[in-house]
Amino acid sequence: MIFKKGSKKAIRSNLEKKLSEFEIGERGIVKMVNGEGRIRRRLFDMGITPGTEIYLRKKTPLGDPMEVMLRGYELTLRKNEAETVEMEMIR
Amino acid sequence: MKKFALAGNPNSGKTTLFNSLTGSTAHVGNWPGVTVDKKEGTYKKLPEPITLVDLPGIYSLSPYTPEEVVSRNFLLDEFPDCIINIVDATNLERNLYLTTQLMEIDVPIIVALNMMDEVEKNGDKIDVKKLEEKMGVPVVAISALREKGLDELMARGYETCLKGRKASTVLASTELMHLIGDCRIALEGQGVDNALFHAVKLVELDSIESEMHPASVKMVEEFKKVYNDEIFGSDFEAIIADARYKYITKHYSIACEKHRRASGESKSDKIDKVLTHKVWGIPIFLVIMFFIFHFTFSEDLFFLGAFGVFDNVEMTVIEQTISGNAIEEYLSGVTVNSFFGYETGVYSIGVILFNAVDILTGLISTSVEVAMTNAPVWLTGLLIDGVLGGLFSVLSFLPQIIVLFMFFSILEDSGYMARVAFILDRLFKKFGLSGRAFMPMIMGFGCSVPAMVNTRTLADQNERTATIRVIPFFSCGAKLPILTAISGGIVQLFGVGNADIITYGMYVIGIATAIISVILMRKTTMKGEVPPFIMELPAYRLPQLKSLLLHLWDKAKHFIEKAFTIILASTVIIWFISHFSWFWEFLPDERVNESILAGIGGLVQPLFTPLGFGSQLSSSGWVFVVAVVTGLIAKENVIATFGTLGACIAGAMIDVETDGGVSAVIEMITATGITVPGLIAFIAFNMTTIPCMAAVATAKAELPTKKSFIMTLIFWVVASYLLATMIYLIGTWWWTVFIFLAVWAVIILLITLENKGVTKMKKFFSKIYALIPDGNKSTKSSAKCSSCASCSYSSTCATARTKKKDGE
Incomplete structure (x- = not known):
């Protein structure tokens, strides 16, 4: 059991991570949008729905808001908003 | 008459289409959310005239910002005969998301596929027929900018609207x-x-x-x-x-x-890499800002004068013989030098235009003066000092405001401003604002009026109100003369410091006050989560000359309208009460001490004692109070008032124009005995108190309720009073700094306790707040309001109450 848990974790850290944990140039597929209320709704409306491919283009000089490409356009969002987006990385 | 609504995503070209269809001049920009209220126009090329309504852009029908509510309510409650859903073809996927929602309304829809020319330029293709088949609504390819496909769009739209439509869903x-x-x-x-x-x-x-x-x-x-x-x-x-x-x-x-691109980087990507560079992004932005202000306000372009480029240039001044004619005499003073400025350096575009208007208005004043030599003294006084003087002092700032606007429009149209909001967001988050709030604030350095209008792009109402309140603290162009004149006076008379450092320091104090105010507001009355920052970054585009000119004309018109109404009226009133005594006797300039204005000024004067320019001054001390009052109309008035009143006190003519009011300030200082801290407090007070009439009127129009407007006025008075008091007291008795530190510590402690729920001051304050008259703007439209959840007036809204009852 213990071994199984550990291996699961290892897989998660490899492929599954939050959008906020992405590095510049990485791309991935949206698995799930957590969070609640207006902000979650807004993320859906802007096209961040499960199955969408997202590419992290850049982070700002101060590191926080990030710029992503999805559905053929550029979107900016903050780290705490990106934290709610569960992703699966594409290598 | 049939009514068509224009709906679509922000920045998809609705306003451009609206302008092309109606021949209107609404403002367009490359910044999501330029249209913030609905606009109406008429299209006349169909069998019957069509009313077109341009709605603010929305991403979805679950509205998120206040102006998006406008769109949703209109579409659902006003029953348009047809919805023209404008869709940005370069960004089809996200744009069609709204279309799938619009289709669920029982209204005929036509999709206008905009920017098709750009799609083709990229080498992509969109099969319009196939799209039409799949969406089940008519689709027409157009280019709103090049006015292509518009007639077909309207003809088919009219056809669909006659047929009617039942809602469908994907x-x-x-x-x-x-x-x-x-x-x-x-x-x-x-x-x-x-x-x-x-x-x-x-x-x-x-x-x-x-x-x-x-x-x-x-x-x-x-x-x-x-x-x-x-x-x-x-x-x-x-x-x-x-x-x-x-x-x-x-x-x-x-x-x-989709055409597969050979290289991964488009031109837009390359520009973007430089402008939003991890290290250079902010420095590049600061340099761009510096040059914009430099081109607008500098009297020494590129610092050529300071480098001594003109030291050896022979001045060629066109001398004219003075033939006793006042107009010619005036013109002779106008030289190439005063126009373009060779002596100290080349003037910037803004200053050259400023001088041009100044010369023109001066010419008009002189001509009127010549024409009225035989008229009674009070009439010439009223016309020249009251009417023309007031009007021209305001109009003379128009060129610089327009130039500043031009630069900002170019940056906005190109899509750069959205990137700057992106770069600066982290910093603004610390103050409880989003990156979008930076734009109105930076515009505040030019003029508060357009800056306040620009706050409409902010998603959060509390964020908007807080931003409007602190905009005047970003010292505007009209306040600059106060800074330079008084700091010049201080340096000459007291030999203290350096005029540049005092001026610069005052700017910093203004910004610091703004930041502290915002933080305090967000912790107390303007509470709320830090507004989220989820924003589309528009593609870089070349600014369109046509849209730029339309925008500038719109702004100029607005400004001139204001000058001729509210500012004109107030200057006439000020002139009357400064030139008549309580017994309706006309007073020449020298007897201003006996005027109604002086009387009122003397009455209010004690109030300013803690600020250093109240009762402690000698008998002429009321002039500072009067300058504050005239400054409420237009900040330019402060130095103008010093000029007039200084002349009365000194018994000599002082020409404010030539030395920027420094000598007038010196007269005032020696006559009244005001101290340096008092003078600094005076500047600070003027800088942060209720701004000019134009800005007050704009704030009133932009704030959601009358109540919040009244609160804003109170906030300005209190903030400036406290700031000036602190400056005066600390400047005079340095040890008072400890008292203020203690007071601030207590205030911060109280706010923290209140926010933790230990104290219950909120109840007490809300009782006071309830006493303020409530001129609720929404009452008029509440009958047709369907958005009670996002509406803050639900307690006063009749619809909400009945709906609740029905539900129970």
């Missing part, structure tokens, strides 16, 4: 459809319009919808318990959003053929 094949169907039948039974739309929103458990139909919510909740999707569980909101996008991707890929 969710038909999903498992949720029978729940939506049940809700729809239930709502239809209650006689609700647009039942399908409301049914879908109900299944999403949209907050507005749930409040309106509480009875049906139970049905959805019941269903939710038994339903379980593989991926989403019973999260209907996610299922529906996902289903819409799935439908679009499926059919969009059939209709759209």
